Amino acid sequence: MMSVTPDTSLGKLLNLCLAAKADPSISKSAREFAVELFEDPSNIYSWTMDVIGSDANYTDAEWEALNEMKLDDTEAFVADFQSELESLDLD
Numbered sequence: 678m679m680s681v682t683p684d685t686s687l688g689k690l691l692n693l694c695l696a697a698k699a700d701p702s703i704s705k706s707a708r709e710f711a712v713e714l715f716e717d718p719s720n721i722y723s724w725t726m727d728v729i730g731s732d733a734n735y736t737d738a739e740w741e742a743l744n745e746m747k748l749d750d751t752e753a754f755v756a757d758f759q760s761e762l763e764s765l766d767l768d
Contacts, residue, residue: 681765686746686757693742697728704731718755722748 681688699707704727714724725746729739748754 685761686754687761689746690758693725693728693746696736696738696742698732699728700732703733718759721751721755
């Protein structure tokens with residue numbers, strides 16, 4: 678994971694996840710969110726809205742992280758994200 682930089686799609690997604698404070702007592706656990714994204718990455722835009730709203734508190738940091746993702750072209754973002762995941766050396 679050290680090879681993931683903030684300017685990559687994966688880095689931007691991780692930044693959003695770190696900015697959001699998912700509260701499993703209000704919404705889903707972080708694991709449930711991750712599984713949901715991997716099951717249907719094409720739904721990333723609504724997924725990000727669910728993540729941001731998962732603690733019932735919207736912060737400037739969350740909105741900034743979402744804006745940095747530049748989800749105007751979700752297909753391109755997801756393709757980049759999946760490619761970056763596949764290229765990670767986890768050994």
